[in-house]
Amino acid sequence: MAQVLEFKLPDLGEGLTEAEIVRWLVQVGDVVAIDQPVVEVETAKAMVEVPCPYGGVVTARFGDEGTELPVGAPLLTVAVGGPAVADEDTGSGNVLVGYGTGAAPARRRRVRPADRPVSSAGPLTSAGQPASAGAVASAGRLASAEAVAAGRESVAGSSATGSSVAGSLSDGPVPVISPLVRRLARENGLDLRELTGSGPDGLILRADVEYALKAATAPQRPAEPSAAAHLRVPSTAAQPSLAATAATPGSGETRVPLKGIRGAVADKLSRSRREIPDATCWVDADATELMRARAAMNAAGGPKISLIALLARICTAALARYPELNSTVDLDAREIVRLDRVHLGFAAQTERGLVVPVVRDAHAQDAEGLTEQFARLTEAARTGTLTPGDLTGGTFTLNNYGVFGVDGSTPIINHPEAAMLGVGRIVPRPWVHEGELAVRQVVQLSLTFDHRVCDGGTAGGFLRHVADCVEQPAVLLRSL
The missing domain is CATH 3.30.559.10 (Chloramphenicol acetyltransferase-like domain)
Structure with missing residues (x-):
């Protein structure tokens, strides 16, 4: 059975503590070789390509382009074939940019849909069919490698005790239905951890984000209960920030982040x-x-x-x-x-x-x-x-x-x-x-x-x- 290994943002040296994702070089489902560059990031010093020390199939990515990640945060997960041993025999041991085996990376290829062990929408069952939310939770309790890998990005976030995704928000990425939803929230200054999604197992849908933004920009109107989403009590500092962001497009100003x-x-x-x-x-x-x-x-x-x-x-x-x-x-x-x-x-x-x-x-x-x-x-x-x-x-x-x-x-x-x-x-x-x-x-x-x-x-x-x-x-x- 394939072993799923997590590759974290490595220490880039010179005291750098974070990096911004500029461009992903691989997609979920791609086959990567040891030391193949998988993402281009920008630090406070320069833009660098980060090579992955593992060879296998990309099962999940963490963070959209434009997202800032701290050193040590998960970048992606890779399903590697053969016995599961996370040591030097599994990868190159490459944890710093610019270091590796020196071997030329193999050409990247996309796995055909029938061959993918995990898709960007979620994990697959043993029969190769998409798993339901309930099946994902069960697979998580069985410690299936495929469910664990896909669960970091999709609906599967349940722990071995069967806890729901909503209960583990503080420990991992917030589950959203698509990267578009995550970007919509980020561009409007909305913290996804303030939301309880209306999708299966707390999955945050686009309707949830739009409802929260509408409620934040109209504070004089009491928030009405909705079956689509339930907004947690937001901090008082979050509301003016969202209002100011919403008003910016019409103000004639252009704001460029200093990062x-x-x-x-x-x-x-x-x-x-x-x-x-x-x-x-x-x-x-x-x-x-x-x-x-x-x-x-x-x-x-x-x-x-x-x-x-x-x-x-x-x-x-x-x-x-x-x-x-x-x-x-x-x-x-x-x-x-x-x-x-x-x-x-x-x-x-x-x-x-x-x-x-x-x-x-x-x-x-x-x-x-x-x-x-x-x-x-x-x-x-x-x-x-x-x-x-x-x-x-x-x-x-x-x-x-x-x-x-x-x-x-x-x-x-x-x-x-x-x-x-x-x-x-x-x-x-x-x-x-x-x-x-x-x-x-x-x-x-x-x-x-x-x-x-x-x-x-x-x-x-x-x-x-x-x-x-x-x-x-x-x-x-x-x-x-």
Whole structure:
């Protein structure tokens, strides 16, 4: 007999405690292979695909797209063939994103209706026919694996003692007749646990949700008893929330939830403004020689060198001379912690918001290596495949806002770092060169720094050294 195993949302690392379901990659009834990605989730760091450590038939899914789940919450159940042993022989042991057997996943196929042990509507009897609510309860008491798996999502929620679904609402998902009903309740701010469904064994129907919403938006009218549903006594805070939500569509407002990557960015920037006394200095630099040096490098053959890689190499050389800016502040110990390795972050704008991928040990890489790393991380940012490890641990940030066509900026420091170098667009401008007015390629450089870790002299010295290297790349040879 098949054994039904529950796969829970794994610990995604870096202190992440929840994730939002963006897209399901499998349906109930699909056959999945070990380590096959089954769902795409968005955390506060990035979007990731979560692989399932079990191979078998998907019997249930928990949560609609857009639902936020805490780490450890059930994601899906899988019916695996053979003896029921939930150990390493049953799956890959893959409990963290990015880890697994390394074997290529098999192609996903849909099981024909006649072969499905469980359907999205509920469990099947041993004869392959849909089970009734009473049969489901009996099957639950017999600890049938098929009934247990399907019961987490459908009518079957009875325990081995024969308790009804309504009695187990506090321990598991609320039973609803379809995902549409769950979404209708969520969009209107209605807590399904406040309802007693009128369907079999307390199943919540669409009529139950609509009745509850109607009663909540018309508080002046006493709620009339209905055979369709019986609303539990709602909290006083729930009623104005529902009314406000119902009135929003006609108010001309658009509300965008601060969650996922956008929410994480908002929290970090707010914390930076609260905790870091920042200051900014800037300077214009003649980048003509740097552009010529890059053109000469690329004309010599081999991999092309990107401009941001050259700027990164200049940046790490300046940090070696001014290590105060590669540090962080420990508020509890009231200490400045200087770091001996440069993990260089760079700001990247994506469709889902601002992210800051990190190039590890940037100080130990040459221009070719930096170019490769920037290209890899930029592509991962565009496709939404950055891992939490790619987005954390930075010690200094390089912000190339010139790609947006602007000259200057006073960016907010990426907490808990101590500084950020900004680079504007490089454009032809009139410039006094060797005593004569000429058209040169000019760029504006800015440095926003934590005034607790250094004074203006250090910050100015760092920025001036960066500008000198931009204007005369030969200066960089001293630090190579």
